[in-house]
Amino acid sequence: MGQAVVFGSVASAALIAGAAIGARWTLPDHLYAAVLAFGGGALTSALSFELLADADTYGGVWYAALGLIVGSAVFILLDKQLMDHMRGSAIGFALLAAAVLDGIPESLALGVGLVEGGGIALLVAIFIANVPEAIGGATRMREDGRSAKFIIGIWTAAAVGIAGSVVVGRLLLGGAPGSVLAALLGFAGGAVLAALAESVLPEAFERGGPYFAFATVAGFLVSYLLSEA
Numbered sequence: 001m002g003q004a005v006v007f008g009s010v011a012s013a014a015l016i017a018g019a020a021i022g023a024r025w026t027l028p029d030h031l032y033a034a035v036l037a038f039g040g041g042a043l044t045s046a047l048s049f050e051l052l053a054d055a056d057t058y059g060g061v062w063y064a065a066l067g068l069i070v071g072s073a074v075f076i077l078l079d080k081q082l083m084d085h086m087r088g089s090a091i092g093f094a095l096l097a098a099a100v101l102d103g104i105p106e107s108l109a110l111g112v113g114l115v116e117g118g119g120i121a122l123l124v125a126i127f128i129a130n131v132p133e134a135i136g137g138a139t140r141m142r143e144d145g146r147s148a149k150f151i152i153g154i155w156t157a158a159a160v161g162i163a164g165s166v167v168v169g170r171l172l173l174g175g176a177p178g179s180v181l182a183a184l185l186g187f188a189g190g191a192v193l194a195a196l197a198e199s200v201l202p203e204a205f206e207r208g209g210p211y212f213a214f215a216t217v218a219g220f221l222v223s224y225l226l227s228e229a
Contacts, residue, residue: 004111007123008166011107012159014127015099018134019155023148026139032132033208034215039129040200041219043192046125049227051109051189059182067186072194074187075101079198092144095137096158102195103130103162105188111169112181121227128219129200136203 021027055064078101082094106126113119134155141151173184204212 004114004167004170005163007110007114007119008107008163011110011123011126011130011166012103012163014130015103015134015159015162016152016156018131019138019152020148021131022135022138023142023151027135029207030212032135033204033212035128035135036132036200037204037208037212037215038219039125039132040196040204041216041221042125042223043129043196043200043219044216045220045223045227046122047189047192049224050113050119050122051185051192054113055182055185055189058185059177059179063179063182064186064189067183067188068190068193070183071105071187071190071192073190075191075194076198079194092137092139092141092146095133095140096155098195098199099130099133099137100158100162102191103158104165105184105191107162107165108169108173109185109188111166111171112173112185114166114170120229121223124226125219125223133200 052064052068055067079098082097082101103126106122110119110122110126113122138151138155141154142148173181176184201216204216208215
């Protein structure tokens with residue numbers, strides 16, 4: 001229980017830190033792109049060597065594959081609805097909702113991973129990826145006239161909910177059947193992969209150019225080494 005609280009707090013603290021930065025400053029494109037690309041690489045590695053590998057171990061490839069497909073479809077459809085209905089001054093809130101949408105399954109998966117004593121690589125990947133995600137959303141809110149107090153407050157509320165998902169994953173899902181765990185981890189992997197393909201990596205390329213792919217490789221390598229440590 002204590003470890004789940006610590007992991008949840010660390011993972012969600014990145015959202016608060018990113019919101020605090022975005023509420024006050026606009027980062028240079030090259031710095032924002034580097035962090036975004038590094039986080040994208042770390043998440044790609046974590047979903048490959050932690051989420052999907054664990055899903056296969058728990059329940060086999062078919063449950064993992066089913067969860068992957070459903071998770072990606074749910075994220076894509078809900079994210080499209082958010083972007084279609086929340087335009088202009090509401091885009092910052094759409095980015096916040098998208099962060100919650102992929103953050104909850106990530107955190108549930110992190111909690112499940114604690115059952116086997118793992119999760120460090122996934123925790124690091126989530127932390128790194130959450131920072132630019134929150135910076136982007138908070139910056140848009142600031143540009144739309146929201147106060148720093150409001151921005152940090154609403155992102156903190158989201159962070160608390162996401163942190164709670166780690167505890168839920170650890171306590172309620174730790175003893176679930178292997179097929180359920182495999183499907184859940186696959187679902188989380190699908191949501192993460194869809195987010196990476198739809199927004200994270202394209203935005204890093206758009207802001208930083210092709211050479212920032214080196215940051216993606218670096219993030220992948222760091223996460224891979226942590227998963228094998």
